[in-house]
Structure formats: C-alpha cells, structure tokens
Amino acid sequence: MRLLECGLGVAGGIMIYFIWQGVNLWPVFFIAGMAGILFYFGNARSSGGKSFAVFDKPKDNIMVSFDDIGGQDVAKNELLEALNFIANVEGIRELGIRPLKGLLLNGPPGTGKTLLAKAAAQFTNSAFVAASGSEFVEMYVGVGAQRVRQLFKQAKILAKKQDRSSAVIFIDEIEVLGGKRGQNSGHLEYDQTLNELLVQMDGMSDADDFRILVIGATNRIDMLDPALLRPGRFDRQVQVDLPDKAGRLHILNLHTRNKPLAPEVSLEELAKATFGFSGAHLESLVNEAAIMALREDSKQVKNEHLIGAIDKVIMGEKLERLPGQEEKRRIAVHEAGHAVVSELVQPGSVASVNVSARGKALGYVRQAPPDDMYLYTSDFLQARIAVALAGAIAEEIVLGNRSTGAASDFQQAADLARKIVYGGMSEIGIISPDDLPKEALHSAIVSIFRDMESKVKTILLEYQAMLLKTVDVLLVQECISGEKFRSLLDGKNADKCA
Numbered sequence: 109m110r111l112l113e114c115g116l117g118v119a120g121g122i123m124i125y126f127i128w129q130g131v132n133l134w135p136v137f138f139i140a141g142m143a144g145i146l147f148y149f150g151n152a153r154s155s156g157g158k159s160f161a162v163f164d165k166p167k168d169n170i171m172v173s174f175d176d177i178g179g180q181d182v183a184k185n186e187l188l189e190a191l192n193f194i195a196n197v198e199g200i201r202e203l204g205i206r207p208l209k210g211l212l213l214n215g216p217p218g219t220g221k222t223l224l225a226k227a228a229a230q231f232t233n234s235a236f237v238a239a240s241g242s243e244f245v246e247m248y249v250g251v252g253a254q255r256v257r258q259l260f261k262q263a264k265i266l267a268k269k270q271d272r273s274s275a276v277i278f279i280d281e282i283e284v285l286g287g288k289r290g291q292n293s294g295h296l297e298y299d300q301t302l303n304e305l306l307v308q309m310d311g312m313s314d315a316d317d318f319r320i321l322v323i324g325a326t327n328r329i330d331m332l333d334p335a336l337l338r339p340g341r342f343d344r345q346v347q348v349d350l351p352d353k354a355g356r357l358h359i360l361n362l363h364t365r366n367k368p369l370a371p372e373v374s375l376e377e378l379a380k381a382t383f384g385f386s387g388a389h390l391e392s393l394v395n396e397a398a399i400m401a402l403r404e405d406s407k408q409v410k411n412e413h414l415i416g417a418i419d420k421v422i423m424g425e426k427l428e429r430l431p432g433q434e435e436k437r438r439i440a441v442h443e444a445g446h447a448v449v450s451e452l453v454q455p456g457s458v459a460s461v462n463v464s465a466r467g468k469a470l471g472y473v474r475q476a477p478p479d480d481m482y483l484y485t486s487d488f489l490q491a492r493i494a495v496a497l498a499g500a501i502a503e504e505i506v507l508g509n510r511s512t513g514a515a516s517d518f519q520q521a522a523d524l525a526r527k528i529v530y531g532g533m534s535e536i537g538i539i540s541p542d543d544l545p546k547e548a549l550h551s552a553i554v555s556i557f558r559d560m561e562s563k564v565k566t567i568l569l570e571y572q573a574m575l576l577k578t579v580d581v582l583l584v585q586e587c588i589s590g591e592k593f594r595s596l597l598d599g600k601n602a603d604k605c606a
Contacts, residue, residue, distance in 0.1 A: 172223055172226040172227045172230055173227055173230055173231070174187075174188070174224075174227045174231065176223070176227070176362065177220050177223050177224060177227060177387075178351070178355060178358030178359035178361070178362050178387065179220070179351025179352070179354075179355025179356060179358055179359045179387060180219070180220055180224065180348060180351065180355065180387075181355070182347070183213070183215075183224060183346050183347065183348045183349075184224070186344065186346045187211065187224060187228060187346055188231070190208045190211055190321075190343075190344055191228055191231050191232050191321075207319065208321070208343040208344060209309050209312050209320075209321070209322060209340065209341060209342075209343060210309060210321070210322040210323070210324065210341050210342035210343060210344075211228075211321065211322075211323045211324070211342065211343070211344050211345075211346060212282075212323075212324045212325075212326065212329070212332075212337070212342040212344070212345045212346065213225070213323065213324065213325045213326075213346050213348050214325075214326055214327070214329045214345055214346070214347055214348065215327060215347060215348030215349055215350075216327055216348075216349075216350060216386060217327055217386070217388070218386035218387060218388030218389060219348045219349065219350060219351075219386050219387055219388075220348060220387045221280070221325040221348050222238075222278070222280060222325065223387075224323075224346075224348065225238070225276060225278040225323045225325070226278075228276055228321070228323060229275075229276040229278075232274055232276070232321075233272060233274070234267070234272055234274040234275050234276045234321070235263060235266040235267035235269075235270050235272050235274070235275040235276070236275070236276050236278065237259065237262055237263045237266060237275065237276070237277050237278070238278045238279075238280070239259055239277070239278070239279050239280070240279070240280045240281050240284075241279060241280065241281040241282050241283065241284030241285035241286070242281060242284050243255065244256060244284075244285050244301050252285075252298070252300060252301030252304070253300050253301050253303070253304035255301075256301060256304040256305050256308060257304065257308065259277060260277070260308050260320065263275035263276075263277050263320055264318060264320075267318065273318060273319065274318065274319040274320070274321070275318075275319075275320050275321075276320075276321050276323060277320060277321070277322045277323070278323045278324075278325070279322065279323070279324045279325070280325045281325070281326065282324035282325060282326050282332070283326045283328045283329075283331040283332055285301060285302060285305065286302055286305065286324070286332050286333055286336045287302070287331050287332065287333065288331065288332070288333045288334075289302060289333055289335075302333060302335075302336070305336070306335060306336065306341065309322060309340075309341045310340070310341070322342075324342060329345070350384060350385070350386055351385075351386070351387065353379050353380060353383070354379075356379040356382055356385060356390060357375055357376055357379040359387050359390045359391075360375045360378060360379055360390055360394065361375060363390060363391050363394040363395075364394055364409075367394065367398055367409050368407065368408045368409060369408060369409050370408040370409065370410040370411065372410070372411050373409070373410065373411050373414065374411075378414055378418075380476065381415075381418060381459060381476040382418065383476070383481075385421075389421055392421055393414070393417045393418060393421050394409075394414075394417070396416075396417040396420050396421060397409050397413040397414045397416070397417040398413075400413040400416055400417065401413050415460070415589070418459075418474070419460065419462065419466065419474060420466070422474065423466035423469055423472060424466050425466065426464055426465065426466055431465075431470065436463065436583065437507075437579065437583060438503060438507060438511060438513070439463050439470050439471040439513070440463050440471070440578075440579045440582040440583050441502050441503055441506045441507060441575075441579050442471065442499040442500070442502060442503055442511075442513055442514070443461055443462070443463055443471040443472065443473055443499065443582065444461070444502060444575050444578040444579045444582060445498040445499045445500075445501060445502025445503070445568060445575065446461075446473040446495055446496075446498050446499045446502075446517075447461045447473045447578060447593060448498070448502075448567075448568065448571055448574055448575050448578065448597075449494055449495050449498035449564055449567055449568065450473060450475060450495045450498070451593070451594065451597060452567055452571065453491040453494055453495065453567075454475075454491050454495075456590075456594075457475050457476065458473060458474075458475060458476075458590040458593050458594070459474040459475060459476040459589075459590045460473070460474045460587060460588065460589050460590055460593075461473050461578070461582065461587070461588045461590075461593055462474070462586065462587045463582045463583075463586050463587075464586045464587060470513065475495075476590070484527065486528060486531075486533040489524050489525075489527055489528050489533075490528070490556070490559075490560060492524050493521045493524045493525060493556065493557070493560045494560045494563060494564050494567075496517045496518070496520045496521040496524070497514075497517065497518075497521055497557070497560055497561055497564050498564050498567075498568065499513070499514050499517055500513075500514035500517065500518075501561065501564050501565055501568060502568055502575060505565070505568055505569065505572065505575075506572075506575070506576070506579070521557065521560075522553060525552070525553040525556045525557065526549070526553065528556060529544070529549060529552045529553065529556075534552045534555075534556065535552065535555060536548060536552050574596075574597055577596065578593070578596060578597075581596060
C-alpha cells in the first residue's frame with residue numbers, strides 16, 4: 109500500500125512538471141483511459157464476470173425439507189432414491205453402483221422444482237449453488253464456458269467452506285443453456301457453453317472424494333440436446349406435474365399453517381375448486397385471501413375471502429371500468445347464457461357467475477369440475493363447446509344480435525373441437541393429425557359447431573325465463589355463487605356471492 113502511494117506521488121509530480129513545461133498530456137490521458145477500460149472488461153471476462161447464487165446460511169432459505177413440499181409424492185420418491193446414492197456412499201460402492209450425476213426436473217412453472225432442489229441439498233447435507241440458464245450465454249465468445257467452469261469451482265469452494273463432502277448444483281431454465289446444438293448458426297457461443305457443461309459432467313467420477321449432483325429444471329424438455337439427456341449425464345428425468353386433489357389439499361394445509369382460518373372454511377372443498385392450480389397458484393391464493401381479510405379488518409380468513417382469491421388468481425384484480433347500462437345488460441345476458449347451459453348440461457359445474465370486470469374479461473363464469481379429470485369423452489367435450497357457444501347465442505335470442513365479446517369463447521370452442529377430431533371422435537373417424545387436410549379439419553369443426561349451436565339454441569329458448577331471471581339478479585348483485593345460482597334456477601331467492 110505504501111509503495112502504491114509512493115508511485116502515485118511520483119507519477120503526479122512528473123505530470124505536474126510536464127504541464128509546467130507546456131507539454132500537452134491529453135493524448136496520454138486518453139490512451140491511459142482506454143487501456144484502463146480494456147483492462148477492466150478483460151478482467152471481467154477472464155473471471156467469468158458472474159457470482160452465482162450461493163446459500164451459505166439457514167437464513168438464505170435453504171432450510172427446506174421434503175415435508176415442506178406438498179402434492180409431489182411421486183417426484184419426491186424418485187428424487188429420494190437418487191439422493192440415497194449420495195447419502196449412502198459406502199453402500200453403493202459395495203454393490204458397484206455408479207452414482208447418478210444429474211437429475212432433470214420436468215414440469216409446468218410453479219410446481220415446486222426449485223423447492224425440490226433445495227430439499228435435495230438439505231437431505232444430503234450438501235452445499236447448494238443455484239444458477240439460471242440465461243446467466244451463461246452472452247455475445248462474448250467463451251464467457252458461457254468460463255461461467256460453467258466457475259459454477260462447478262464455486263460449488264467445490266462452498267462445500268469446503270461448509271465442511272461438506274458434496275454439493276448440489278441447480279440450473280433453472282436449463283433449456284437456454286442446453287438447447288439442441290446447431291440451431292443457432294452464426295453464434296457458436298451456445299454450443300460452446302453446452303459442450304463445457306457436458307465436459308464438466310463427464311469429469312465427475314465415483315472415485316472422487318467430493319461428489320456433485322447437477323439438478324436441472326425445465327418445462328421445455330423437447331428443446332434439450334440429446335447428448336445432455338443420455339445416461340451418464342442426466343440419468344433420470346423426474347416429472348413434476350400439477351398436483352391432484354389430494355396434493356392440493358396437502359399444499360393448502362402447508363400454506364394455511366400460520367393463518368387463522370374461520371371455522372366454516374373447508375380446505376377440502378377449496379382443493380376441489382382449484383383443479384389445474386399449481387403450488388405457486390395455491391400459495392398466492394392463500395396469501396391474497398389473507399390480504400382481503402386484512403383490508404376488511406377481519407381477524408380470521410373467511411370462506412368468502414378464499415373464494416374471492418380464486419377469482420383474483422385466475423382473472424386478476426377487479427377493474428374500475430364501468431360499462432354503460434346497455435352494455436352491462438349485454439354482459440349479463442352473455443354470462444347468464446354460459447351459466448344456464450353449463451348447469452343444465454353438467455349439473456353442479458357452476459362455481460360463480462360474475463359481471464364485474466377482471467383482467468381482460470368484462471364478466472365470467474367460473475366452473476369447478478366435480479372431480480379431477482385426465483381423460484375426456486366426446487360427450488364431455490361437446491358439452492364444453494355448448495357452454496362456450498351459449499354466451500353469443502343468448503345475446504342473439506334476447507338482444508337480437510351478437511357482439512365481439514364472444515371471440516375468446518369461439519377460440520376455446522375451436523380448440524375443443526380439434527380435440528374431438530384428433531381423438532377420432534368426429535364423423536371423419538380415426539385420422540392422423542399430420543396428414544389431415546386443412547379443408548377436412550375445417551369442415552369437421554364447422555359440423556360440430558352447427559350441431560352444438562342448434563342444441564344450445566333449443567335449450568336457451570326452453571329456459572328463457574330462467575335466463576332472464578338470472579340477468580335481472582346479476583344487474584343488481586353483479587355476482588352469484590354457484591350454490592345461490594342453483595337455488596335461483598329452482599325458483600328460490602339468490603343472495604350475494606359467498
């Protein structure tokens with residue numbers, strides 16, 4: 109430090125002397141500045157320019173156990189079996205088992221892939237380093253490969269610091285880093301980065317005293333390079349799906365542990381009403397319900413808060429858009445048409461009917477399936493198409509014309525009709541989707557639409573009195589719960605949404 113100060117002092121003295129002699133030093137300053145910039149960027153590139161997320165202490169949120177993760181029993185069991193290869197080193201060596209080098213978690217966003225990786229590190233008492241695929245690739249050649257090397261080096265340094273013999277490296281969005289080679293012609297940086305990851309994984313040996321497990325997460329496994337998926341690299345692919353009803357109930361129990369629930373709250377009914385929700389959706393639902401309770405200065409989270417939170421998670425917050433009286437009546441007619449047909453073709457399917465604007469929707473009918481469904485029959489799909497078309501047909505019957513509000517309904521109906529055709533359940537019969545001419549597909553979809561349109565029109569004309577009664581209630585209350593809507597259809601009074 110003293111030597112540096114002396115050097116700076118001498119340099120300053122020399123510059124003052126030259127300035128006193130009338131020498132122009134601006135070119136010297138410019139060259140020195142450029143050299144400093146080049147040195148800075150060169151040093152940043154040589155060091156990788158990146159420090160990945162390390163979890164060094166309990167407060168860093170690494171203290172996640174498998175008991176804290178709900179709805180993923182199958183994924184947890186597969187993961188635990190693989191992790192035993194790290195935890196039980198002596199046992200696997202006696203049997204001559206090669207430890208797994210990599211695990212790939214594949215599933216939709218929000219299903220708990222990151223939590224599973226953290227729980228894996230906790231279960232094996234390993235150091236945990238996390239990175240995202242987007243952190244590796246830049247325009248500078250060689251930076252991505254350098255960062256891959258740095259990632260593995262950082263995992264070893266962290267494990268040594270924590271006095272641990274293993275580390276878990278978690279790479280989220282691995283499809284960015286491990287995409288199929290040759291797709292990015294003119295930019296070989298992607299391929300070089302993937303090649304370095306393959307080299308690093310190949311260099312991991314069961315003879316090493318230090319063990320590394322690489323866990324990748326993706327929802328686009330079709331984009332990954334085959335070399336990354338072969339045995340010896342990512343040995344196992346663990347499917348992390350959306351939770352079923354029992355899984356959703358488990359997740360809801362976990363997220364409501366620290367929240368005071370009102371006695372009338374039934375988490376089982378809530379789990380039934382949230383088909384298709386991921387773990388992240390359910391956490392957000394419970395949190396939004398607690399926020400609603402806070403707004404109302406309620407000491408407990410009530411059932412109405414949880415039901416309102418479902419609508420908010422699906423559709424978004426209520427908007428301040430106030431349509432005119434004529435437009436509001438059209439919205440009410442449209443949604444009442446959906447609700448009446450839905451309840452008649454699939455009894456008990458309506459969860460709530462709303463004419464208040466949320467997100468991009470001016471109104472909506474929320475449907476709750478009675479049970480989780482994974483296979484769909486022709487009758488079920490046709491019933492869903494009928495519900496989708498009912499809004500526009502109700503407008504035509506009551507108001508004499510249709511509006512643009514049914515555009516998204518028609519798109520949904522077309523998607524359902526394609527499922528009927530591709531499933532071999534249409535008049536065409538069994539077909540190959542890739543070989544089906546567009547004209548034949550169009551003709552089949554139009555035929556399905558005409559049949560459903562005729563049936564829906566017949567239903568709505570027969571129950572037009574119920575349709576108009578529902579419209580009158582919606583114009584006053586804006587929201588009717590499924591239970592109250594069914595009471596209304598039975599001729600009873602309907603209260604507000606609850």
